[in-house]
Amino acid sequence: QARIGNGAVQICDLSFGYSPETPVIHDLSLQIPAGSFYGVVGHTGSGKSTLLSLLLRFYTAQSGRIEIDGVALNEIAEETFRSQIGLVPQDPFLLAASARENIDMGRGLSDIEIETAAKAARCHDFILALEQGYATPLGEGGAKLSVGQKQLLAIARALAGKPRILFLDEATAHIDSETEQIVQQALNALRGNVTLIAIAHRLSTIRDADRIIVLNHGRIAEEGNHEGL
Numbered sequence: 001q002a003r004i005g006n007g008a009v010q011i012c013d014l015s016f017g018y019s020p021e022t023p024v025i026h027d028l029s030l031q032i033p034a035g036s037f038y039g040v041v042g043h044t045g046s047g048k049s050t051l052l053s054l055l056l057r058f059y060t061a062q063s064g065r066i067e068i069d070g071v072a073l074n075e076i077a078e079e080t081f082r083s084q085i086g087l088v089p090q091d092p093f094l095l096a097a098s099a100r101e102n103i104d105m106g107r108g109l110s111d112i113e114i115e116t117a118a119k120a121a122r123c124h125d126f127i128l129a130l131e132q133g134y135a136t137p138l139g140e141g142g143a144k145l146s147v148g149q150k151q152l153l154a155i156a157r158a159l160a161g162k163p164r165i166l167f168l169d170e171a172t173a174h175i176d177s178e179t180e181q182i183v184q185q186a187l188n189a190l191r192g193n194v195t196l197i198a199i200a201h202r203l204s205t206i207r208d209a210d211r212i213i214v215l216n217h218g219r220i221a222e223e224g225n226h227e228g229l
């Protein structure tokens with residue numbers, strides 16, 4: 001059974017189009033070391049979400065390879081894949097349930113596991129400040145929370161599964177600069193514990209990334225750190 005080790009990601013000569021005549025990802029190669037923090041930026045339509053979809057196995061590339069710790073993506077058992085990969089989607093789906101249930105998601109996690117994940121995602125404090133703490137109903141779609149708080153809660157939910165690789169698709173909606181800073185700090189605090197691949201709409205969110213990839217029409221146009229770009 002193919003297992004995932006430490007969460008290194010290798011992408012080799014990857015090409016993909018939703019229809020074969022219009023390629024969206026062109027011959028893309030990228031090596032992401034285990035435990036590193038990679039940011040992906042690029043203007044709208046540049047292929048960021050498509051690349052993420054390929055990494056998540058939602059689609060299969062027409063050519064090229066993706067490997068995790070040297071194992072081809074399609075050879076990893078579904079259960080292993082799901083337990084090792086965490087996703088923070090652009091618009092996290094929140095249940096009309098308590099903060100705790102929204103992190104647990106029916107996995108039967110202990111209070112310690114819930115709180116550890118919430119602390120790592122920097123949402124422990126705002127949850128405690130809610131009128132009933134972790135037991136507070138968040139309302140339909142998390143109506144009680146700001147966009148940034150929803151994203152933090154979604155990070156906690158993903159972290160609670162103890163993934164080795166965490167993908168984050170940053171919310172496009174407006175978030176206030178204080179929350180933005182908190183998301184940025186939450187990502188920085190994860191450094192080294194998980195391979196973090198964050199699609200960002202604001203360069204500031206990933207300013208501390210080890211490496212920033214700039215996508216342009218499905219190709220890597222630039223690669224470097226925040227200062228270099």
Ligand code: ATP
Nearest residue numbers: 018019024042043044045046047048049050051215
């Ligand atoms: P954004 O910043 O707006 O989220 P993005 O970089 O994530 O953009 P993608 O969503 O990956 O860009 O889109 C890349 C290209 O693929 C675009 O031309 C888009 O229209 C096209 N595309 C995206 N999803 C699909 C789909 N499901 N079917 C067909 N074409 C798609």
Ligand code: MG
Nearest residue numbers: 045048049050
């Ligand atoms: Mg996108």
